[in-house]
Amino acid sequence: MSDWIDVCATDDIEEEDVIRFDHGAHSYAIYHSPEGEFFATDGLCTHEQVHLADGLVMNHIIECPKHNGQFNYKTGEAARLPACDHLGTYPVRVVDGRVQMQLSE
């Protein structure tokens, strides 16, 4: 099991919003849902490698800023064309006001 990685403070992401988080050679998108929960997905759209953190979060959907592909950020599921490949998702937890994510091995 890999370690938990510190991402940001819980109040660094507004509710129903997203930020970009780069770690190692990868980019991730970290979401704060309207219910106050946090989620993490791959940071780049599966369609054309655009940073999803520049996109719009509405409810549990992230919409890519480029071609309007949509994903459910809780499950990673592609929800509208042109996106057809799902996003990877990662476990997230909150410890002492800090958002942490876990990378798969």
Added chain:
Amino acid sequence: MMAGIVIVGAGYCGVSAAHGARAAGYDGPITLVGDDPEWPYERPPLSKWDGAMPRLQPIFPEDWYTQNRIDLKWGAVVTAIDRSARNVTLGTGVTLPYAKLLLATGASPRHLPPHAPSDACARYLRSHADAMNLAQDICAGSDVVIIGGGFIGLELAASLSARKAFVHVIEAQERILARAVPPEISQMVLDLHKTRGVTVHTGTTVDAIKNNLVSLSTGQTVRAEHLIIGIGSEPNTVLAANAGLTVDNGIAVDGCFATNDPDIFAAGDCCSLPVEGAGRTRFESWQVAGDQGYRAGKVMAGVTPDPTPPPWFWSDQFDHSLQVVGQPSPAGTRILRPLPSGGLITIETDDNGTLTAAAGFAAGNAVGRDIKIIQKLMQAGVTPDPAALADPNTPLKTILKQR
């Protein structure tokens, strides 16, 4: 063979129609016929080369067609429609019966008029093969003249100039992108091209082309080792017209994409829709092609689609992106929303303050989020405070949440 849905044209519109029909629960046979020799691919990357060569990007992976039981006949031409027998004939002589037929035949590049100076060496861009030919022949140091300062011309100018070709763009109108965006955005796009080494001639027409030299109406002569024409497109309507379907600025359809034959539909670049006050209108864009195809697929499956969202469009030029929602009119009232990044969003309203259109241009993807929120505000029909729209410190999402 049981007659099902037959779709003529396997571009984004035709493929989206197959998708829409299956999404609506249609279980019968779907046959998709496309004349391009390549597996169905996206056209937008053909003019936007972010690397050395244009990319061939499939619309869907191959297994999608199998999983959705789409019988894809690519590299096949439909030569005729027999409306009384309800079948189409392929170039091979084979006939395919249909219960519902969708024409998603697209458009072809508009050619220079026949009386124009010789266009023997003129190139056009529509297919992946066209893009590959351009990319193979034009290299660093090539002298390129592009006639037409619309999206295709400017995107190619950016792609070719990034490969260190010397590019001149000739535009007859007084500003580039005059039909598509307001003057403020045209100016920003023009400035970017100038900064990156593209020479743009506005308010200029071509007098003659001889011995690789293009004589301009300004008296200037520019060298054209390669001449590219990007002056718009014409809908592909021959198949429809030969079958006696009504053609009026495209294959004439109603709001549900039906032609004058209730079993034949048309969508995408090849069709025209009635628009109040504007007559029969063609909406030529990737998003509209996909959206119309998807909806037409649903209609053929017997399902009434949701209301159409405002048309949306994007373009990439150099490292900048442009997005448009609605149909900007140069005469409309405009609110200017400068972006902290140096970009700009222009927002148009009608006399009641309802949002009608917006355009944005900035480095990277800085306009995407705001344009999407404006599209939602347009659909909601709200009348936000113009001062808030103009203030970059007021997030547009706040306005969306307040309504």
